[in-house]
Amino acid sequence: MLDKVRPKPDNTNPTITRAALKRAARPIIQKDVLTVISIVQSPNPILNQVCDPCDLGDKSLKKLAKQMAKAMYKNDGCGLAAPQLGVAKRLVVIDCDQEEGEQNPIVLVNPVLVDTQGDPVVAGEGCLSCPGITVPIARPPFARVRYFDLDGEEWEIEGDDLLGRCLQHELDHLDGITMFERCDPMARIEALRDYEIALAAGARPGETSLEARVR
Numbered sequence: 001m002l003d004k005v006r007p008k009p010d011n012t013n014p015t016i017t018r019a020a021l022k023r024a025a026r027p028i029i030q031k032d033v034l035t036v037i038s039i040v041q042s043p044n045p046i047l048n049q050v051c052d053p054c055d056l057g058d059k060s061l062k063k064l065a066k067q068m069a070k071a072m073y074k075n076d077g078c079g080l081a082a083p084q085l086g087v088a089k090r091l092v093v094i095d096c097d098q099e100e101g102e103q104n105p106i107v108l109v110n111p112v113l114v115d116t117q118g119d120p121v122v123a124g125e126g127c128l129s130c131p132g133i134t135v136p137i138a139r140p141p142f143a144r145v146r147y148f149d150l151d152g153e154e155w156e157i158e159g160d161d162l163l164g165r166c167l168q169h170e171l172d173h174l175d176g177i178t179m180f181e182r183c184d185p186m187a188r189i190e191a192l193r194d195y196e197i198a199l200a201a202g203a204r205p206g207e208t209s210l211e212a213r214v215r
Helices: 018-028 060-074 161-174 185-200
Strands: 002-005 079-081 091-094 106-117 121-125 135-139 142-148 154-160
Touching (some): 091 161, 135 161
16 A cells, blocks of 8 residues: 655645656656666664765755665665665665556655554565565554655655555664664574575575575
8 A cells, every 4th residue: 555645734635646656756767877886785884874864955865866766676676775875864765566567766855754553563574785584573564654755845655564564664774773673582693694694695685585596
């Protein structure tokens, strides 16, 4: 479920249609405009750093957002935060609705988690900065996030299931929190062991297990 609305005091926010969302998203990513840079892999200090707010007037944000979107799609991700490209800024790109290969990225500038709902559900999560593993993490199924777009307009996005989990995962990155800090102690020990094995086997961003390599 995806809902993108502009916040209003009277809570009568109009919902943006999916078609309009796609039209607005298309200019964000252009083929062959930028060279994709490498995704930062754990362990790296920047992944445990609290990121700085973005200056909404910073013209370089659009270029960074394009780099992030290209890196996300190249590595089969559905979300990416700026620190994963080595930039400690509060900027996120997500696309949890890649139907039939369509690319409809949403850029979240200075996003803030304003609400979660539902009893926490444990589900496996992967991360482009922690390739080769899937980690069981408990999160509320629903999340609502307030953010600015690249034009400085304020919006809210909300969703459950994959989108709700992705929003929470990516905003964790902005506060220096990785999957390893989110799982319970026993799962963390197992995840760190599996990750060490995955790195030794040459796991690449986008891989959530070593199954294919074993075969």
